[in-house]
Amino acid sequence: MGQTNPLRSARLGSRATDQFYEDLRQGAREGKPVCWILGALITTPMVTSLGIPWVFADALAAHLAARHQQKRPEEVAEEKGYLRETCSYTRIHMGCTLLSEEDRSKVLDWQVPNPDFVIITDGCCSEWVEWGDDVRKRFKVPIFTLHVPFLWNDKDRDEATNYVVGQLKEMNTFLEDTTRRKQDWIKLAEIINMGRQAQDMRAAGQQLCRNIPAPATIFDWATALGAVFNSWGKPQSVEIYKSMKQEMEERVARKEGAVVGEKYRLAWDGMIVWPEFGPLSKKLASRGANVVTSAYMWGFFPTLMDPTDPLKSIAWNMVDVWANRNLDWQINHVAQLCEDYKVDGLICHAHYTCRALCGQQLELMDAVSRRLDIPAIFIEADVGDESFYSEAQVDTRLQALLEMIDAKRKRRA
Amino acid sequence: MKAVAGVDIGSLTAKTVLLDLQGQLLSYSIVAAGMVNRKAARKCLTQAIRKARLRTSDIGSIVSTGYGRxxxxxxxxxxxxxxxxxxGAHWLMPHVRMVIDIGGQDSKVISVDSEGRVANFAMNDKCAAGTGRFLEVMSQALAVDxxxxGTLSLTSTNPAQVSSLCTVFxxxxxxxxxxxxxxxxxxxxGLHEAIGRRVVSMVKGVGIHPPVMMSGGVAKNQGVVKVLSQLLKTDILVPPEPQIVGALGAAIFALEE
Incomplete structure (x- = not known):
């Protein structure tokens, strides 16, 4: 029936990722200290402005899973005592640090220099603290932890932001002391400005997905995640989103969808099933289903940045991120996305090894489903561990979701 | 064309139901498939056709369902x-609003609207804990038929505490x-109670909507039915042949084609 019609421009994100890792290795070869970042993606502009190469460990684990290089690291981690239920990003990443020379040939994309220091946050997920501690012990390097308070109420936002800004100042002292470099505040403002431009371009592209058929799927946005994970604040991120926007505009003018024969418009809650990225996108498209929106996929750097106040811009984006909000906020947010993007059904990916994002998913699913009168299903899988994935189960659930949508349409007709 | 067929290829058995063009049941067949396979599907259909004294050419539309669909x-x-x-449940008992289906390798709780359409559902995860296969393994371990x-467990006055539904544990x-x-x-x-607790958590996820029907092979186990009835505090309706409910539903869809 349907088939995928991926955005060509989204592949710029993959290229940016490959370039990013090459630059990282080059930086290490030049003798620059290397920073590993766990969870605290939003702080990367402060490290970039110092001229220090960094690795966002979560993205690297996802990258390896998407390229099917995660199995051996997961096995090695398990052999070293990590339980199978531990976050698969942690297991993949720590497993890589423990690979033997022989195993390294099975993980071609793990060519990451060892860390000289680590930055972590405890916002949204407690796993980062334990994972960070493991990295600290393994490499005997200094670590800085950012505490991000959970945003229970919007009225607490200013207080939470100022609290995080105070810690960012402390982090800057840590960075300067550790690297023996002085922060380049002008460069930081330029990075924030570039980030703002990327945000504007991304938002314009997202708006275009309201069209029927939608010119992009979340799988296109996922392919372009290099713009967020590795290139944020660099000209490449603006270029990626600008190119995507342009290609989407052309598609909208031609009424061309990212799924040929778009029949169903879906929303996706939760992270991507990285090892099944390609097959899942094809599976959905073959049934005419286009996943047009996702709180997760569009959730990074959610608040427009202000180049005149870089630290506050970073703090806002740590405090405001969707996973740092209470359930009511998340329900409203997902429901709004579903309404705005004219969604027929909701897929919730319940990640086996990420308790942080799954705890309230059933409530969220029920609330959104009831409020908008749209069917919703769970897919039980994982971000990185494909042993938790059952194709037959996922097939049945996805097909059942589409059958429920059909039944609802018949009822209305 | 004299009939339509629904073919349900489950993980352990294949089932076929034939309906005439007025929607009346002509015949059904259940074949132990061992594993999901095409041969069993064909064999099951042939048996049902023979039972109905029809020929293959008499069969119009065929809808398949189940894991091997x-x-x-x-x-x-x-x-x-x-x-x-x-x-299928709606055809058998139109007033039913919830179906608990425990088959060979999975279990499902389905909320049904007044037209027999799915309103919501929950499934077990990919582990076969608490399903027909689980009971098979336990029966072998206990050397019980x-x-x-089912009937054996009804005589118990002090069910044992079985905490795990993992087949191995x-x-x-x-x-x-x-x-x-x-x-x-x-x-x-105790095993039946453990299965019941697991199903109840799925029921609660969907929200209980009596009257409740149970389908699938495990519905033939009176012990599980009794436990579920007690835990859900409602009667559980079981059709005369609970294993064919899915194939029956498929046949009804075939009739609508």
């Missing part, structure tokens, strides 16, 4: 067992119980 190449369309169990487990748990002298009837009753 896409293997049925002679089918015109495939539909999930979730939609088919809902439709699978078909007798539960097997070692019941071996320990047996070694401690726990009567077999109590162990079987």
């Amino acid at each position: 896409s293997l049925v190449k002679f089918g015109d369309r495939n539909i999930t067992e979730i939609s088919c169990h809902a439709r 699978l078909a007798a487990m 539960a097997e070692s748990e019941i071996i320990s119980l047996a070694a401690r002298g726990c009567p077999t009837v109590d162990i079987v009753a």
Whole structure:
């Protein structure tokens, strides 16, 4: 029936990722200290402005899973005592640090220099603290932890932001002391400005997905995640989103969808099933289903940045991120996305090894489903561990979701 | 064309239901498939056709369902067992609003609307804990006839505490119980309670909507039905042949084609 019609421009994100890792290795070869970042993606502009190469460990684990290089690291981690239920990003990443020379040939994309220091946050997920501690012990390097308070109420936002800004100042002292470099505040403002431009371009592209058929799927946005994970604040991120926007505009003018024969418009809650990225996108498209929106996929750097106040811009984006909000906020947010993007059904990916994002998913699913009168299903899988994935189960659930949508349409007709 | 067919290829058995063009049941067939396979699907259909004294050419539309639904190449369309169990249950008992289906390798709770359409559903994860296969393994471990487990457990007055539904853990748990002298009837009753607790958590996820029907092979186990009835505080309706509800639903969809 349907088939995928991926955005060509989204592949710029993959290229940016490959370039990013090459630059990282080059930086290490030049003798620059290397920073590993766990969870605290939003702080990367402060490290970039110092001229220090960094690795966002979560993205690297996802990258390896998407390229099917995660199995051996997961096995090695398990052999070293990590339980199978531990976050698969942690297991993949720590497993890589423990690979033997022989195993390294099975993980071609793990060519990451060892860390000289680590930055972590405890916002949204407690796993980062334990994972960070493991990295600290393994490499005997200094670590800085950012505490991000959970945003229970919007009225607490200013207080939470100022609290995080105070810690960012402390982090800057840590960075300067550790690297023996002085922060380049002008460069930081330029990075924030570039980030703002990327945000504007991304938002314009997202708006275009309201069209029927939608010119992009979340799988296109996922392919372009290099713009967020590795290139944020660099000209490449603006270029990626600008190119995507342009290609989407052309598609909208031609009424061309990212799924040929778009029949169903879906929303996706939760992270991507990285090892099944390609097959899942094809599976959905073959049934005419286009996943047009996702709180997760569009959730990074959610608040427009202000180049005149870089630290506050970073703090806002740590405090405001969707996973740092209470359930009511998340329900409203997902429901709004579903309404705005004219969604027929909701897929919730319940990640086996990420308790942080799954705890309230059933409530969220029920609330959104009831409020908008749209069917919703769970897919039980994982971000990185494909042993938790059952194709037959996922097939049945996805097909059942589409059958429920059909039944609802018949009822209305 | 004199009839339509619904073919349900489950993980352990294949089922076929034939309906005439007025929607009346002509025949059904259940074949132990061992594993999901095409041969069993064909064999099951042939048996049902023979029972109905029809020829293959008399069969119009065929809808397949179950885990092996896409293997049925002679089918015109495939539909999930979730939609088919809902439709089949509605055909048998139109007032039913919830179906609990425990088959060979999975269990489902389906909320059904007044037209027999799926309103919501929940499934177990990919582990076969608490399903027909689980009971098969336990019956072997306890050296008890699978078909007798249900009635056997009804005689228990003190069900054992079985905490795990993982087939491997539960097997070692019941071996320990047996070694401690726990009567077999109590162990079987404990297993049924463990299955019941798991299903109840799925029911609560969907929200209970009586009247409740149970379908699938495990519905033939009176012990599980009783436990579910007690835990859900409602009667559980069981059709005369609960294994064919999915195939029946598929046949009804075929009739609508």
